[in-house]
């Protein structure tokens with residue numbers, strides 16, 4: 001049974017190919033490197049280990065020049081306009097000594113604080129990494145330098161870092177509306193107002209665009225190992241940006257091989273082949289995207305132990321429903337109170353179903369998902385007057 005509106009996806013795939021070919025690399029040239037700052041920490045001289053850097057710093061920078069990039073990193077110690085080097089004192093002052101009243105959250109790598117940098121008049125998010133949980137210093141710095149080269153409107157920008165003494169701190173742009181988790185899945189009494197349908201589709205589009213960049217522009221492709229709604233952050237206009245891509249490679253379970261990795265945990269987002277073999281591919285990210293997209297549509301968590309056993313696992317609950325179009329409306333988040341275009345709902349569920357195919361090779365490329373979501377996130381006047389019958393016919 002063809003659940004997806006193949007006609008629509010195929011048509012827009014052609015546009016997508018055209019669009020993609022006009023995309024420019026995110027960084028134009030290694031000659032843009034202006035690096036003026038030096039690392040403050042003796043320890044950081046370890047970064048001159050060129051073999052490690054050339055493995056780690058290998059984003060596509062306007063061609064096949066990863067070695068040159070690595071050499072420039074070593075020579076200059078910083079990537080031009082990208083990563084700023086902060087002192088511990090600066091960041092302590094920005095966060096009022098890492099005050100709990102400025103705590104934004106705490107994850108597997110440490111605590112995140114809201115901070116204010118007086119010198120640049122910037123509000124930032126300061127992530128103080130747990131000192132015992134992070135791999136070597138060289139890897140930290142190489143990874144930071146790599147991440148500072150990855151720039152896209154749908155990736156949270158790493159502004160800089162601090163490696164004073166034993167401190168390892170990352171400074172990111174501050175995302176005003178917090179995480180997708182807070183906005184979508186929080187059921188506590190003080191929860192944020194529900195996201196409307198088109199905001200949801202726009203968030204999904206942004207996430208897919210961020211992933212597309214990581215898959216298609218980064219060389220080798222960057223795969224997300226920790227895909228979940230708390231790593232999708234929302235700016236003041238509810239645009240979605242991915243965070244913590246790359247960071248998981250620094251964690252205690254990370255190895256040098258970024259392709260076959262230990263499965264961190266079975267958290268409801270992992271593709272079946274990743275769970276079984278530890279093999280991470282761009283298609284396993286598409287599966288994880290499918291899980292998050294299903295959360296966006298349904299407002300249900302990937303794993304929710306408070307639900308009846310047959311509904312605890314979102315994908316297991318949804319799979320039989322994918323086969324029956326009559327059930328699609330029952331899948332929509334009840335807090336939407338029916339305020340969504342029926343046709344759009346059907347198509348969104350079809351896209352999620354394709355991303356969640358068991359067989360990795362039958363999942364769409366993230367670029368095709370982007371194209372579908374560009375269409376689904378446009379407010380369409382016809383939606384208001386459409387009937388279920390029309391929606392079913394159009395499918």
Ligand SMILES: Nc1ncnc2c1ncn2[C@@H]1O[C@H](COP(=O)(O)OP(=O)(O)O)[C@@H](O)[C@H]1O
Pocket residue numbers: 104105106107108109110111112125127156172173174175176178179182230231233243244
């Ligand atoms: N750049 C940021 N801007 C605003 N809030 C952030 C930012 N980064 C992280 N946060 C908040 O801090 C929380 C903890 O982040 P993190 O340490 O990455 O752990 P996790 O992703 O497991 O929640 C996030 O859930 C989010 O609410």
Ligand SMILES: [Mg+2]
Pocket residue numbers: 107230231243244
């Ligand atoms: Mg995170």
